[in-house]
Amino acid sequence: MMKFLFVSVVAFATLIANAEAKSENRIKVKTIVSVLYLLFGELKTKMFSQFNEITVPAEGENAFLYCEYSIASGADLPVTVTWKVGDGPRYATSIYECTGYTNSAKTCSTEQVFDPAYEGRIKFEQNYLFLASVQASDNRNYWCQVALEGSSEQSDEEFDMKSIVLEVVYNYYDKNLVTGNVQEDSVQQLGKEMVLHCDCFEMTSTWCEDVYWYKGPTDPDNSNYELIYSRWTSHSAVSPETFKHYQAYGDWEYRTVLSGNSLIVTTLKASDAGRYWCEVRTAGYRNDGEWGTDARSTVVEIV
Template sequence: MMKFSVILFAAFATVVVTAVAASENRIKVKTIFNEVTAKYEGDDVELYCEYSIASGTDIPVTVTWKVGDGPRYATSIYECTGYTNSAKTCVTEQVLDATYEGRIKFEQNYLTLSSVQGSDNRNYWCQVALEGSSQHSDEEFDMKSVVLVVPDSGTMPKFNTVIVQEDSVQQLGKEMLITCECLQSSIYCEDIYWYKGPVDSENSNYDLIYTRVTQHYATSPGTYLQYQSYGDWEHRAVLSGDSLFVTMLKASDAGRYWCEGRTAAYKSIGEWGTDAHSTVVEIV
């Protein structure tokens, strides 16, 4: 009996240590504006992005700027390594998309894009990841978006903005509700995607949890909502409005959760109708 108690205590201690360690280098990304408008084509613009680390330590991070349709599908255009909150400059930087060559730089928390063109009217994502490997990589990573509007270019503004509750601590075996609100949801935010991660070292793959997708059929009037849970989340996850409700919490449920609001595909708004926001859940 005593041996079992020692083993049980050790297991509990491991859980507690894991929870504490998970919070130390947690990253949170912040953008001041959801949308930035250039004065005219050919203008220089600045997109602001800052981040914080829960421990307060100034550890080097890699800042990657992406463009496109949400965290899962956006493509990298620029990468800055060795960035710190004190120096606010890159140790190395690389332009990953030739269309931005010679026009892009990140320092002092600003991405400067010079001589903007109509094709620069995109949904930009600021991704910050802690440098070096870690067992808590999804917590040491975050990203937020800002739309750049270029006048006279078939301008597309930012249609949706997603707001998610702050990080939380949940109890093993219990249930949790992660609140999510998609602003302007009555007009443009028909589809909701919940997912977790990233789950790979390249920060590109995620585990789907639950989706609500709007279907539109040309042969019949109206639209139809399709609800689906995935993998280990079946029979445990449901939507409450746009929020996620999960029962029978497991230790593996700890990590970074994303609520993504999207405009229904049949409306053809694309990346300007997509926004996502993350929150971290610890299980104790």
């Protein structure tokens, strides 16, 4: 019996090692906001911790949005850094792209601006997105997306993104903001049950009412995702009542359930491996839009 147990442990350890080998190019992104601004004629710097932050430069000043990434293997492979704005990973639109970026060179081989509003004002180098002459319209939720270049096959592990909220003080009003966080990457066993934990942190007068779990991206353009489970809130027009709606999608319908904001998946399949996203947001009827949305991802290996 003890011999069998020993062999089983060794076999499981081997499977975990193989899973880690498969994901050696796994990417993790971290964002921090740094704002350089003039105060009483003196240059000052503010640094904000990771997760979704607010920064408040005045119009006409410059903002520096910091985005760093790591590759699990430690290799310094070229990546494409795409900055997006909008309401979560599924709906954000590209404003700028930098290709051929490496952690050693910290410069772009090529750059492209997709949104004319940022033309001549935006550049990424030294892990900073430089945004010149900040305008009131720059009040947005920014997403730093990093994807490995030259991958032999599409892999959602070789991709990650994080958010930063930028706020211009002269356009200030009491915006709502939620931030989310998920557990670290994990190795799960085939046929077993897994729990993916997700926390939502309420800021100012906001509420963490809705949550969407999805997987991906599922396409080479890193724009499509597979919905797994959602909980959303609706409001009655004739009374103060609100209603919670729960829905699982496709093959996940009979295998998933929510516990708080966390996702429970039963009878794990090999195809369940990949990058999972927990997107938390305020209820749609509150009209907070991208200011009331955040998302974080975690990678799951199945052995």
